[in-house]
Amino acid sequence: MAYSYQLKRVDFIFKNENNWEKVLATTIKKKPEEIINELISSELKGRGGAGFPTGLKWKLTAEAKAKNKYVICNADEGEPGTFKDREILSRVPYKVLTAMAVCGYVTGAKEGYIYLRGEYKFLEEELNKAIEEFHYYCQETNLDFKVKIFMGSGAYICGEETALMESMEGRRGEPRNKPPFPTQAGYMDGPTVINNVETLVHTFTIFEYGAKKFYDLGVQYSRGTKLFSVSGDTPKPGIYELELGMSLQDFVYEFGDGDTKAVQVGGASGFLVPRKKFNDTAIGYQGKLVGISLPTGGSMMLFNSSRSMFNVLDNYLEFFREESCGQCTPCRVGCQQLLLGIKAVKRGEKPASYLEKLLRLTETMQYTAKCGLGQSVANSFSSIVENFREEMIY
Amino acid sequence: MDPVQSLVKGLADKYGRTRESLLPVMQGVVQQEKYLSEYSMVEIAREMDIPASDVYGTATFYSFLETQPAGKFIIRVCKTITCAMKGKNQILFSIQDMLKIKVGETTPDNRFTLLETNCLGWCHKAPAMLINDEVYTDLTPEKIREILSGYIKKSI
Numbered sequence: 064m065a066y067s068y069q070l071k072r073v074d075f076i077f078k079n080e081n082n083w084e085k086v087l088a089t090t091i092k093k094k095p096e097e098i099i100n101e102l103i104s105s106e107l108k109g110r111g112g113a114g115f116p117t118g119l120k121w122k123l124t125a126e127a128k129a130k131n132k133y134v135i136c137n138a139d140e141g142e143p144g145t146f147k148d149r150e151i152l153s154r155v156p157y158k159v160l161t162a163m164a165v166c167g168y169v170t171g172a173k174e175g176y177i178y179l180r181g182e183y184k185f186l187e188e189e190l191n192k193a194i195e196e197f198h199y200y201c202q203e204t205n206l207d208f209k210v211k212i213f214m215g216s217g218a219y220i221c222g223e224e225t226a227l228m229e230s231m232e233g234r235r236g237e238p239r240n241k242p243p244f245p246t247q248a249g250y251m252d253g254p255t256v257i258n259n260v261e262t263l264v265h266t267f268t269i270f271e272y273g274a275k276k277f278y279d280l281g282v283q284y285s286r287g288t289k290l291f292s293v294s295g296d297t298p299k300p301g302i303y304e305l306e307l308g309m310s311l312q313d314f315v316y317e318f319g320d321g322d323t324k325a326v327q328v329g330g331a332s333g334f335l336v337p338r339k340k341f342n343d344t345a346i347g348y349q350g351k352l353v354g355i356s357l358p359t360g361g362s363m364m365l366f367n368s369s370r371s372m373f374n375v376l377d378n379y380l381e382f383f384r385e386e387s388c389g390q391c392t393p394c395r396v397g398c399q400q401l402l403l404g405i406k407a408v409k410r411g412e413k414p415a416s417y418l419e420k421l422l423r424l425t426e427t428m429q430y431t432a433k434c435g436l437g438q439s440v441a442n443s444f445s446s447i448v449e450n451f452r453e454e455m456i457y
Numbered sequence: 458m459d460p461v462q463s464l465v466k467g468l469a470d471k472y473g474r475t476r477e478s479l480l481p482v483m484q485g486v487v488q489q490e491k492y493l494s495e496y497s498m499v500e501i502a503r504e505m506d507i508p509a510s511d512v513y514g515t516a517t518f519y520s521f522l523e524t525q526p527a528g529k530f531i532i533r534v535c536k537t538i539t540c541a542m543k544g545k546n547q548i549l550f551s552i553q554d555m556l557k558i559k560v561g562e563t564t565p566d567n568r569f570t571l572l573e574t575n576c577l578g579w580c581h582k583a584p585a586m587l588i589n590d591e592v593y594t595d596l597t598p599e600k601i602r603e604i605l606s607g608y609i610k611k612s613i
């Protein structure tokens with residue numbers, strides 16, 4: 064079935080940063096419950112990949128009883144093909160800080176942290192200047208909230224929320240068991256809201272314009288706008304804010320080079336969609352009634368027919384093998400074996416049917432790995448192997 | 458106090474001596490020394506009263522916390538998918554050709570270390586690399602020669 068949907072460019076995220084003082088002042092005049100209800104009715108979902116409802120996250124943390132609570136902005140942005148959080152932090156940092164302060168007001172947290180990946184260290188100085196200015200404003204208006212930057216040191220897994228907290232606590236970035244969830248016991252065991260950079264900026268949009276304006280954008284289950292990081296074989300790589308719910312076909316019309324063979328939606332941990340499925344695929348959170356809906360942290364990588372899908376998968380698996388924290392066996396050994404396995408099939412040392420064994424291994428990883436990294440290797444692996452089987456063998 | 462001891466003490470005074478300060482302290486040592494030597498890790502352990510094995514275990518988890526001697530300028534070339542598609546290998550060849558080192562090696566004069574790394578968040582301007590904290594994008598072999606010549610002059 065064909066979609067009649069068109070790509071809709073929008074411009075909220077990078078606009079009107081200058082309003083931040085006004086937005087902050089008017090928002091914290093409201094009751095915390097009012098702000099939470101506003102967020103819930105906007106149906107904003109987390110933009111870091113997992114898509115958890117943001118209003119509910121803030122609500123759970125607000126309701127948790129504890130002396131010390133925290134707000135963390137996740138700026139680890141390590142998913143291959145994502146580069147929008149860097150752009151947000153360099154262009155509209157005050158929006159992020161405002162959203163963090165409102166979150167502090169709503170939940171009762173007095174401390175906020177921005178976990179900035181080591182690769183973005185060049186942003187630290189400017190960001191610290193903004194924080195200083197922001198603190199000055201907070202002091203003037205008697206708002207008890209402070210933000211600090213915590214620098215990462217080159218580890219993709221530290222983007223996973225509990226690994227990130229381990230890292231902030233001075234340990235190896237190894238994900239924790241859940242529950243307890245961060246909203247109950249996060250950083251230093253205190254109830255913690257952890258949100259992606261972009262999620263925070265969307266809350267700013269909602270505070271500025273109201274929930275309805277946001278809700279009216281996008282489609283059912285996938286409300287609002289999203290920043291997309293577009294790269295690969297495209298004449299216009301870059302960052303674009305679009306309404307959620309577009310069909311992948313429309314996306315390829317706009318961004319393809321006329322020869323698009325496949326699109327990787329959601330980075331290495333997401334799905335590869337081959338040309339024949341562009342029409343049936345929409346970009347948004349699961350739950351759409353027709354076709355497949357693929358969520359994404361914003362990473363959209365296009366491949367044209369000159370690319371070998373074997374090389375693509377090989378590159379992803381190399382990535383996962385290196386970035387697996389090694390804590391649990393299915394992921395640590397699984398990633399290594401998948402990589403060895405596809406190479407063996409390619410060299411003809413294993414029969415083509417060995418691919419089925421590897422697919423079963425990814426399924427096992429999906430069920431038994433401890434965190435999202437190991438669980439999601441199956442996404443790209445199965446979508447590439449199933450759609451481009453010949454390229455894996457010959 | 459030797460230089461490492463006073464560096465570690467200064468960092469611990471600045472960031473604190475609780476476990477949450479371990480990463481900032483290690484990052485501070487790497488900023489200055491380029492890598493965490495065994496000696497500096499033992500020093501951090503002593504100064505912060507954390508088992509040395511924990512300091513080592515934590516340091517080795519993070520790819521930017523080098524535990525091997527490294528040069529003054531650490532070059533990290535992105536090898537993830539988009540950069541790989543857009544000519545990362547030519548970039549590596551030109552660097553290797555100019556500096557006469559392979560990936561993982563340091564020049565004999567201790568000026569440059571060449572490493573590969575994962576997605577740097579500049580895929581729309583691939584291929585990309587870092588030299589210390591500085592980002593370079595849209596790389597070509599010509600650009601590499603220009604950039605590295607600049608660094609070579611800088612470090613004489």
Ligand SMILES: Cc1cc2nc3c(=O)[nH]c(=O)nc-3n(C[C@H](O)[C@H](O)[C@H](O)COP(=O)(O)O)c2cc1C
Pocket residue numbers: 108109110111112113114115137138139140141142219220221222223224225257258259260262263434435436
């Ligand atoms: C392996 C892995 C890496 C992740 N990396 C990031 C990241 O770099 N940035 C991010 O915001 N979320 C990342 N996440 C998702 C976080 O765990 C978490 O869901 C998110 O920060 C919550 O914020 P949100 O609700 O605003 O999306 C990652 C998850 C996994 C499993």
Ligand code: SF4
Pocket residue numbers: 220237238386387388389390391392394395432433434435436437438
């Ligand atoms: S799934 Fe992988 S990254 Fe996650 S905890 Fe297990 S080993 Fe670590």
Ligand code: FES
Pocket residue numbers: 143144535536537538539540541575576577578579580583584585
């Ligand atoms: S793949 Fe090289 S910067 Fe993203």
